Amino acid sequence: MSHFGRSGPPDIRDTYSLLVLNITFRTTADDLFPLFDRYGKVVDVFIPRDRRTGESRGFAFVRYKYADEAQKAVEKLDGRVVDGREIMVQFAKYGPNAERIHKGRIIESASKLRARSRSRSPRPRYRDEYKDKDRRRSRSRSRDRYDRDRYQKSEREHRYRSRSRSASPDYQKDRGRARYDDEQRSRSRSRSRSYGSASPARRSRSPKSRRSPSPRRTPSRGENPEKRDLNERSPVSKDASPRGRPVDSRSPSPRRSDADE
DNA sequence: GTTGAGCGTT
Numbered sequence: 034m035s036h037f038g039r040s041g042p043p044d045i046r047d048t049y050s051l052l053v054l055n056i057t058f059r060t061t062a063d064d065l066f067p068l069f070d071r072y073g074k075v076v077d078v079f080i081p082r083d084r085r086t087g088e089s090r091g092f093a094f095v096r097y098k099y100a101d102e103a104q105k106a107v108e109k110l111d112g113r114v115v116d117g118r119e120i121m122v123q124f125a126k127y128g129p130n131a132e133r134i135h136k137g138r139i140i141e142s143a144s145k146l147r148a149r150s151r152s153r154s155p156r157p158r159y160r161d162e163y164k165d166k167d168r169r170r171s172r173s174r175s176r177d178r179y180d181r182d183r184y185q186k187s188e189r190e191h192r193y194r195s196r197s198r199s200a201s202p203d204y205q206k207d208r209g210r211a212r213y214d215d216e217q218r219s220r221s222r223s224r225s226r227s228y229g230s231a232s233p234a235r236r237s238r239s240p241k242s243r244r245s246p247s248p249r250r251t252p253s254r255g256e257n258p259e260k261r262d263l264n265e266r267s268p269v270s271k272d273a274s275p276r277g278r279p280v281d282s283r284s285p286s287p288r289r290s291d292a293d294e
Numbered sequence: 295g296t297t298g299a300g301c302g303t304t
Contacts, residue, residue, distance in 0.1 A: 050301090054298090058298085091299095092300060094301075118298095127301050
């Protein structure tokens with residue numbers, strides 16, 4: 034994977050994990066290793082990547098052997114420009130198995146937290162990944178960290194309070210995501226079978242062709258092209274060819290999205 | 295060819 038060629042984490046018994054954020058999507062572990070290894074003994078470098086696309090998610094984990102070296106790396110590499118981007122280095126907060134980490138060191142076992150979490154809400158992993166993916170898609174917004182730095186210099190307490198309780202963009206983001214989710218869900222319910230086969234947005238086969246003759250489209254209700262087609266060309270279609278629709282072309286495989294993996 | 299304030303794999 035993204036580590037040194039081994040499969041799985043080498044040993045997390047006495048290592049200190051650092052979270053490297055704001056790295057470029059093209060930065061690899063091999064690029065980060067020499068940079069971090071200069072300040073201490075790096076045990077492992079791991080860059081989480083997307084399951085489907087395989088692209089980097091924009092952050093990495095660097096595990097040091099000693100805490101002082103990790104601290105030194107944080108102080109030295111935090112804010113350093115790597116691959117043309119200013120990276121952020123800080124101690125990891127959570128472990129690979131959702132362990133609680135303090136100063137990069139695991140202080141709580143994962144089994145305990147997992148057991149407690151399971152009793153509450155046993156959400157599957159893939160669900161979380163999808164959610165995260167959706168969030169990443171939704172939060173595509175240009176936000177300069179310098180603005181935050183300015184606020185931090187003026188009122189750093191405001192930042193902490195804002196982030197501690199709930200960031201204001203969270204509301205917008207959450208609301209927008211919820212609405213989008215609801216809309217998509219309602220749409221997917223109608224076209225669950227064509228969700229994996231063809232995109233709902235691809236109504237017209239030729240993109241260069243003119244748009245629908247209808248002056249306005251109903252995004253919430255009449256998103257079904259077949260229904261609208263029938264509704265509009267009902268008299269013509271009935272007279273010309275009542276069963277001329279090529280439904281047999283996409284009908285034979287109604288469920289294919291089940292086998293996503 | 296693309297995004298970006300976020301916590302990880304055999």
